[in-house]
Amino acid sequence: MNEIQYSGISDLNEEERDTLNEISSKSYEKIKNLLKKDDTTVSVHIKTYRQKGEKKKYSVTVKALAPATSIFRSGTTNWIFANALNDAFDRVQNEIKNHFKM
Numbered sequence: 001m002n003e004i005q006y007s008g009i010s011d012l013n014e015e016e017r018d019t020l021n022e023i024s025s026k027s028y029e030k031i032k033n034l035l036k037k038d039d040t041t042v043s044v045h046i047k048t049y050r051q052k053g054e055k056k057k058y059s060v061t062v063k064a065l066a067p068a069t070s071i072f073r074s075g076t077t078n079w080i081f082a083n084a085l086n087d088a089f090d091r092v093q094n095e096i097k098n099h100f101k102m
Contacts, residue, residue: 004028008046011056016081020044023082027062027089034096037066044085055079060088064096072096 004024009017024044032040042064049057061075074091078084 003041005041005043006046007043008048011048012046012081019082020046020085023085023089027086027093030093031064031089031096034093034100035064035066035069037069040064040066044088056081058084060084062088062092064092070099072099 006020006024009020012020024042028040028042031042032038042062045061045063047059049059057077057079058081059075059077061073063071063073065071072092072095074088074095076084076087076091078087
């Protein structure tokens with residue numbers, strides 16, 4: 001079973017995919033440490049919206065789950081892909097911290 005599952009990445013270019021892999025792998029380790037479970041799974045769903053011209057708006061939803069715990073989910077939108085990804089992961093980490101009162 002994959003640790004990180006991606007959906008909606010067909011609209012991303014190579015640079016965005018590299019950013020996705022880099023940020024996701026770092027954030028996955030943080031989430032795994034917060035949940036204290038080795039078999040934690042993280043799902044990342046990305047949706048892009050083309051407004052006018054070449055500019056894209058990104059919607060990122062991150063879901064973290066581990067056995068015998070709640071499902072933690074958060075999402076955000078932003079015009080800058082890295083910011084949207086970081087915000088979504090930060091929000092999930094904050095949800096986990098609040099749930100376990102860390």
